[in-house]
Amino acid sequence: TSDAPSTQGFIFPEAPCTAPKLKMLLSSFCVSVLSVLCLMVTTARGGKVLVFPHDGSHWVNMKVLVEELHLRGHSVTVIRAADSWYISETSPHYQAVTVDFALGGNEDFYRLFVSEVIKIKRSYGSAWARFALDMELKDKFFEFHRKVCEMIVSMFENEELMKSLRDAGYETVLTDPANGGGVFLAHHLGLPVVFNARWTVHGEAHFAIAPSPLSYVPLPPSELTDGMTILERVKNMIFYNVRMHLYRRVVGPHYSALSKRYFGPDVDYFSLFQAADLWLMRVDFVFEFPRPTMPNVVYMGGFQCKPAKPLSPDLEAFVLSSGEHGVIIMSFGTLIGDLPPDLAHEIAAAFAKLPQKVIWRYTGIKPASLGNNTLVLDWMPQNDLLGHPSIKLFISHGGTNGIYEAMYHGVPMVGIPFVFDQADNLSRLRAKGVARILDVSELNQKTLVKTIQEVLTESSYRANMQRLSRLHRDQPTKPLERAVFWIEFVMRHKGAAHLRSDAYKLPWHVYRSVDVILFLLTAAAAVLLLIGLLVSFCFRVCWKRKDKSD
Incomplete structure (x- = not known):
């Protein structure tokens, strides 16, 4: 065995070698070759995805898909505005294309807007507050969509940018239809479209493509259920027509002019949305009421949820110190980091009266009424806390991310909605017996303590939420895997026209x-x-x- 053996061109060192050592070397070589081959296969199968996201909390969802696509070997490019709040210009998971345009949706804008919303809700009665809030939202959305269209024009008129996007060889556009930028860009480039959707520019996404009988399908954010009385059905009908009129008034002038300018007078801007190849819906029928759907709708509600990780030693010690009473956590998301001083005082004083420990994500000035049982943090690992067995209750504003994380881990909720779809989200949980809702206008020490104690002492809230958790988890594939499969499906087949109905092309009287x-x-x-x-x-x-x- 003193001669150097040769195997498939690989020369071993000239040294005495026993049979076991030879086998180990061959085994190591085979593993290395297989690893390289696997990497080559992954790279060969990897495609190119162009992402036009919606900033703010919507990016939190989109980022999950972007990171998973990167992990699967795909090359991802993300379009961002120059003043983007959430979307970083540098990332190991994607390449950013920064458009030299300011959308104005920065942190200060949203904090000022939410502050104004809180003021409106606390100053007016419920009916007038709804009307005043709708008018405030109408003006803000009108201005936002105008700026989105201006950003698209600046992109389309930039020949160098458009040439680079055409030459890049993208296979699909992944976008959030809460704004129309990605839809127009995909149509301009002639690429198939995949939506990461809950909303479109015309409201809840199902109403854009799926039959939606108003007799049992409530229009968000009406806060109705699928079991409506005749008066509630009247309300749903009126709500639908008023909302559709408002949506068209807010977005129609901007997107219609853009569509006419670049695609001709015969192209209706909303038909571009309805022609999307695939709709990845961020809902699960554990949360959503049963309703008609379409073949090109894929449900991935809760795709961002994952098992809890261990807490840091300090946080774990605080949680365990709660004993049998357990811990309550409260977070109002990134948009509502602080509150008016008097409201924060009422909340802190209410927490001080509870036997439970409380972890409160809050970036404002700490109230003087803060009790020794309350830990205030600028940031907290929400998912990891919700998965801890000592957590008894989650107090939330009703954002979809927090709702699905609470559902995934089986933690009942107290909801304090502020704006957008939050009240409607929480009303669905209330209908399923897993949450109580407290309006900001009636929030004080007494009402907050009473609501918390009711959810904690009534065992049905936790039992119902744990039942929803079991239903939500009992799926043949994980929602994230399902979502990525269908994105890759569209990339492989250059669209999914066979799943898309052309009903949207029919005149209303024919439909x-x-x-x-x-x-x-x-x-x-x-x-x-x-x-x-x-x-x-x-x-x-x-x-x-x-x-x-x-």
Whole structure:
């Protein structure tokens, strides 16, 4: 064995070698070769994805998909505005293309807006607060969508940028239809579209493509359920028509002008949304009410949820110190980091009266009424805390990320909604018996303590939430795996036209079969008229014969 053996061109060192050592070297070599081959296969299969996200909390969801696509070997490029708040310009998971345009949706803007919303809700009665809030949102959304369209124009007019995007060889555009930027960019580049959706520019996403009978499908954010009384159905009908009118007034002028400018007068801007190849819906029917859907809708609600990681030693010690009473956690998300001083004082004083320990994510000035049982943090590992067995209750503003994390871990909730879809999200949990809702206008020490104690002492809240958790987890594939599979499906097949209905192309009277009903009514009227004429003719003939016989 002193000669150096050779195997498939690989030369071993010239040294005495026993059979076991030879086997180990061969095994190591094979593992290395297989690893390289696997890497080559992954790289060969990796595609190119262009992402046009919606900033703010929507990016938190989109980022999960971006990171998973990167992990699967895909090359991801993310379009961002120059003043983007959430979307970083540098990342190991994607390459950013920064458009030299300011959308204005920065941290200060959102904090000022939320502060104004809180003021409105606490100053007006419920009906006037809803109206005032809708008017405030209408003005803000009108301005936001105008800026999105201006950003798209600046991109389309930048020949160098558009040429680089065309030459890059992207296989699909992944976008959030809460703004129209990604839809217009995909149509301009001739690429298939995948939506990461809960909302479109016209409201809740299902209403854009799926049959939505208003008799049992409530329009968010009406806060109705699928079991409506006749008065609630009237409310749902009125709410739907008013909302659709407002959506068209807010976004229509901007996107219609953009569509006409670049795609011609015959292209309706909203048809570009309805023509999307795939809709990844951020809902689960454990949360959503049963409703009609379409073949190109894939449900991935809770795709961002994952098992809890161990807490830091300091946080773990605080949680365990709660003993049998357990811990309550409260977070209002990134948009609501601080509160008006008097409201923060009421909340802190309420927590001080509880036997439970409390962890409160809060970035404002600490209230003087803060008790020894309350730990205030600028940031907290929300998912990891919710998965800890000592957590008894989650107090939240009703954002979808927090709702699904609480559902995933089986923790009941007290909801304090502020703006957007938060109240409607929480109303669905209330209908399922897993949460109580407390409006900001009626929030004080007494009401907060009473609501917390009710959820903690009534065992049905926890039992119902744990039942939802079991239902949500009992799936053949994880929501994130399902979402990435379908993105890759669209990339492999250059779209998913066979799953997409062209019903959106039909005129409204054809879609609702008004022409068929009119045809049938006309035919029935013609038959009745013919029968009437025939009877009349027979009657006259018989009458004439009788006259002759007389």
